[in-house]
Structure formats: C-alpha cells, structure tokens
Amino acid sequence: MEVKVTGIMDSEVSNEKFSKSSGFSALVKTKHQTILFNTGKDAEAFATNISLLEPNLKKLDFLFISHDHPEHTGALEYVLEHYIIGHVVIPNLQDKTLYKRIKKLGHTPMEIREATTLDYEIHSTGGIGKEVTEQSLIISTTKGLVIITGCSYYGLEQLVRGIEKKFKYEIHMIIGGFTLYNSYERMTQENFNLLKEKHPNLLLAPSNCTERYVRETLEKKLAEKFLDFKTGIIVEV
Secondary structure: OOEEEEEEEOOOEOOOOOOOOOOOEEEEEEOOOEEEEOOEOOHHHHHHHHHHHOOOOOEEEEEEOOOOOHHHHOOHHHHHHHOEEEEEEEEOOOOOHHHHHHHHOOOOOEEEOOOEEEEOOEEEOOOEOOOOOEOOEEEEEOOEEEEEEOOOOOOHHHHHHHHHHHHOOOEEEEEEOOOHHHHOHHHHOHHHHHHHHHOOOOEEEEOOOOOHHHHHHHHHHHHHHEOOOOEOOEEEO
8 A cells, every 4th residue: 555545524424423514634644644635614523533533643744735715624723733733735825814824823834836746755736726726635656646636626637637747647546526527517528538538547536526416427437437435435545
C-alpha cells in the first residue's frame, strides 16, 4: 500500500453508525505523511466519525483545504484546536476570510497559487477556476496519480488536462465531488465519453457534491472502474 484514503465526512455513509453531514472530508495516509483533506461542515459530526475511524489520530502533517465554502471548512476550528498540525495549505484567494480564521488560531497557512510539490509524493494543483478558486490534492504512486478534489467546479476535463501538462504522469484515480456534472446533463455524456476515451483505465470515486443520479449514471458507464465514495469507505492503492 502506497496511499490509504478514508472517507471521514460526506452526505452519504457506508454504515449507520457514522454521522451524515453535507460537505466532504477525507484522511489521506502515505508511507511518510498524514493529510486531512477538508473538514466537512459540522464539527460534531466530524468528531464522531474521526473517533470511529481513526481514534488514535493526534497529528496531521498537512491540513489541506480545497476551497473556502462552509460545507468544506465548517469544522476547521475544531481540527485546528484538537490536532497538532504541521502545515495548513489553502489556495491563494482574494477573499482573506479563510486565511484570517486559520491565523486567528495560531497557524500561518501556505497560500498556493500554482501547481506545487508540498513534499516527496504530495502536490497541489494550485488554484483553478475564476468564480470559485479551488485546489486539488495529488498523490504520486507507482500506479499513477491519485487525485482528491473538493467539488471540481471547473470540470474534470480541465483538471485532468492541467495535471497531465504539469506532472507528465498517468492519472490512476480521482476521488471527490464532480459538481459540474450536476448542472449540465451533457457533461455525463459527451465530455465524459471523451474523458474515458482518452483515459480508459481511469478510476472515478464520486463523493459529496455529486448528485445521486450522476453517481448512478457513472456506475453504469464505468462498472468496475467506479467506486461510490462516502463516509467509512477506505481506498488503498
């Protein structure tokens, strides 16, 4: 195993013992680092789920925030107050509210503007998008790149195209929200078919911010290349 990704927060759960909440959070473990990707919306739900899934967790090497929407940062203060954190990584935003929230609790966040290597196998896409500026997390593995995205408002095609241009590696899997598909039905047809034609081995694991009908459509099209990611699901690469 080179990377382990555990669903911590999602609007859907794999077992009723977990708390449902809007937003998305995942715990990422590599051989060298532990990363929390986003916090989800609700601190109480986060505390419940993390205690069930990672009861001994005390330290994070990185707290990685994709964008500043409340459903992805609602438990931010709880995480900052309860864990030892090496680095807080956020996209470079014009609105400095997120920066100030983090700074208030004694951390100076790294603001990422462009594609950046954070550590040996850990990278950020840098801020992508105009209306919503969002960064995605990239983990390098021998099977290819594992991408974790919050909402991908800018679309999967743009995300994949940008990552391939910068990192020159095949993408193995994308986990996270595929929001743009919810707004444009054609995205699940024309553009999705084009994506799969170029990347036939790509695994997709949609989470919160991906409507149920979109998940069902993707599952039919992808078969064994599909994983319905939610709280309690664990992916190992």
